[in-house]
Amino acid sequence: MLHVSGMRNIPPKYIFGATERLRLWRDPDRNAALKRLVIFLLALLAFCVAIFEIWVAMARPSAPRDRVIAPVSLSGSPVRLVAFGSSLTWSNPWPDELAWELSSCLGLPVEVVRVARNGAGSSWGMEAVDQVLAAKPDLVLMEFAINDADVLDGVSLHRSRTQHAALIERLTTTVPSGHVVLMTMNPVGGIHLVLRPFLPRYYALQVGLADSHDTALADLYADWLALPMSQRRFADGLHPAPEDTARVVVPGLVRRIAEAAGRDCPPNPELTGRPRPDTR
Numbered sequence: 528m529l530h531v532s533g534m535r536n537i538p539p540k541y542i543f544g545a546t547e548r549l550r551l552w553r554d555p556d557r558n559a560a561l562k563r564l565v566i567f568l569l570a571l572l573a574f575c576v577a578i579f580e581i582w583v584a585m586a587r588p589s590a591p592r593d594r595v596i597a598p599v600s601l602s603g604s605p606v607r608l609v610a611f612g613s614s615l616t617w618s619n620p621w622p623d624e625l626a627w628e629l630s631s632c633l634g635l636p637v638e639v640v641r642v643a644r645n646g647a648g649s650s651w652g653m654e655a656v657d658q659v660l661a662a663k664p665d666l667v668l669m670e671f672a673i674n675d676a677d678v679l680d681g682v683s684l685h686r687s688r689t690q691h692a693a694l695i696e697r698l699t700t701t702v703p704s705g706h707v708v709l710m711t712m713n714p715v716g717g718i719h720l721v722l723r724p725f726l727p728r729y730y731a732l733q734v735g736l737a738d739s740h741d742t743a744l745a746d747l748y749a750d751w752l753a754l755p756m757s758q759r760r761f762a763d764g765l766h767p768a769p770e771d772t773a774r775v776v777v778p779g780l781v782r783r784i785a786e787a788a789g790r791d792c793p794p795n796p797e798l799t800g801r802p803r804p805d806t807r
């Protein structure tokens with residue numbers, strides 16, 4: 528045994544083993560190999576990040592990818608819409624403002640019923656779809672991609688596609704497919720960019736679903752991206768303020784629905800400044 532001040536009975540093999548490891552650590556050939564490995568791993572990481580960015584960027588539209596809403600008859604009164612979705616629908620006044628604007632434009636009563644919930648995705652939609660059918664809507668406006676894309680609480684792209692397809696099939700037992708309107712919604716920022724890194728892909732999924740199931744599509748995401756970056760920042764990074772949706776969502780939907788009804792409804796420049804209807 529080797530006796531060293533402050534250390535008692537240290538076996539020599541540990542002393543010599545530590546010395547050998549130190550010698551190897553200081554070996555220039557070993558250090559060069561480690562540096563090459565680190566550089567390779569960093570390059571591989573950068574390559575993967577670049578591929579990921581390209582893959583996501585390919586899903587960002589340069590122009591709206593709409594599929595038009597089938598012609599809407601105005602013979603019935605009131606015209607009833609169901610807004611079916613997440614907190615983007617539940618906690619924002621845009622459904623009420625949409626009813627107000629459409630009623631003014633079309634010249635007849637318009638009712639927008641909300642079937643929505645905070646945190647809802649297409650999994651919840653599967654449970655709530657009967658509430659939509661019970662309302663006997665003329666049009667269904669559906670958005671669940673925002674929460675399906677959440678990496679913590681959402682679902683995979685494959686499952687989102689499967690569940691949206693099932694929702695479309697259920698809705699079209701009563702509502703014509705051209706009156707089921709899939710919606711892409713706003714971009715996100717802050718921590719929600721981390722929580723929803725594939726959101727553009729989930730929005731692109733809506734485009735594919737509309738094509739394959741012959742539904743309508745309101746690509747509001749493209750409308751948002753057409754705005755300057757300064758107008759796409761939201762306080763919590765996820766939920767647009769009422770004045771934001773009044774600038775994008777309401778006029779975007781009014782224009783698309785009015786075209787299906789054979790009407791021309793120009794945007795109301797006073798929408799963001801006047802008192803809003805009572806909301807939930």
